[in-house]
Amino acid sequence: MNRAIVELAGVHKDYGSAEAPLRVLRAVELTIGAGEFVGIVGASGSGKTTLMNIVGCLDRATEGRYVLDGEDVSGLDDDRLSRLRNRSIGFVFQSFQLIPQLTVLENVEVPLYYGRRPRAERQTRAQELLAAVGLSHRLRHHPAQLSGGECQRVAVARALANEPALILADEPTGNLDTQSGEDVMQLLFELHRAGRTIVMVTHNPEIAARLPRVVEMRDGAIVRDTRGGATQGAGA
Numbered sequence: 001m002n003r004a005i006v007e008l009a010g011v012h013k014d015y016g017s018a019e020a021p022l023r024v025l026r027a028v029e030l031t032i033g034a035g036e037f038v039g040i041v042g043a044s045g046s047g048k049t050t051l052m053n054i055v056g057c058l059d060r061a062t063e064g065r066y067v068l069d070g071e072d073v074s075g076l077d078d079d080r081l082s083r084l085r086n087r088s089i090g091f092v093f094q095s096f097q098l099i100p101q102l103t104v105l106e107n108v109e110v111p112l113y114y115g116r117r118p119r120a121e122r123q124t125r126a127q128e129l130l131a132a133v134g135l136s137h138r139l140r141h142h143p144a145q146l147s148g149g150e151c152q153r154v155a156v157a158r159a160l161a162n163e164p165a166l167i168l169a170d171e172p173t174g175n176l177d178t179q180s181g182e183d184v185m186q187l188l189f190e191l192h193r194a195g196r197t198i199v200m201v202t203h204n205p206e207i208a209a210r211l212p213r214v215v216e217m218r219d220g221a222i223v224r225d226t227r228g229g230a231t232q233g234a235g236a
Contacts, residue, residue, distance in 0.1 A: 011064035090159025149180030
């Protein structure tokens with residue numbers, strides 16, 4: 001395997017009080033190498049969203065160790081964790097999470113702004129990314145003026161802004177029609193072929209069947225970790 005981007009060892013996550021904890025992750029062991037495309041599947045309540053939140057540094061494990069691209073995040077304070085998250089992880093959400101008051105160009109600039117990049121550099125980088133996802137003609141539009149598929153392509157461009165080690169996609173086709181969803185999947189497959197590391201939560205078994213590796217969650221634990229799917233795209 002290539003160098004590890006995600007390393008989870010003995011990860012537990014509890015909610016509730018110390019006297020009556022609710023354990024939602026149980027002794028999770030997971031390693032994802034650079035350049036992998038991994039699907040996380042499981043029924044509602046299986047723990048996959050909690051797992052993604054921990055991998056995305058949006059939540060912390062109650063027990064266990066998490067190393068992200070060589071850095072142990074377990075002991076980082078909130079400020080250092082936030083900087084690491086902005087630098088190392090790009091997010092693509094089901095609901096896009098674009099800022100409606102900002103233009104398409106400004107939305108893609110947001111991670112670069114928090115990374116304290118100069119304005120001219122931010123704009124150039126954002127323009128390049130939007131061209132790469134086929135939206136050069138939409139730079140000055142606002143999210144409300146875009147289709148769902150276009151919004152998700154903006155989200156993918158934003159996720160790539162800081163050249164992150166990891167892209168996390170949470171049901172990225174869930175709010176899209178069939179063709180728009182396929183367009184977004186093709187974009188993710190292209191990124192994977194270019195060497196990007198992608199972890200995606202999906203409820204769609206047809207999409208999961210196309211991924212080269214699938215991790216299934218049940219009752220807070222990983223119950224299956226299989227490889228061998230296809231990433232050729234339409235009809236794969």
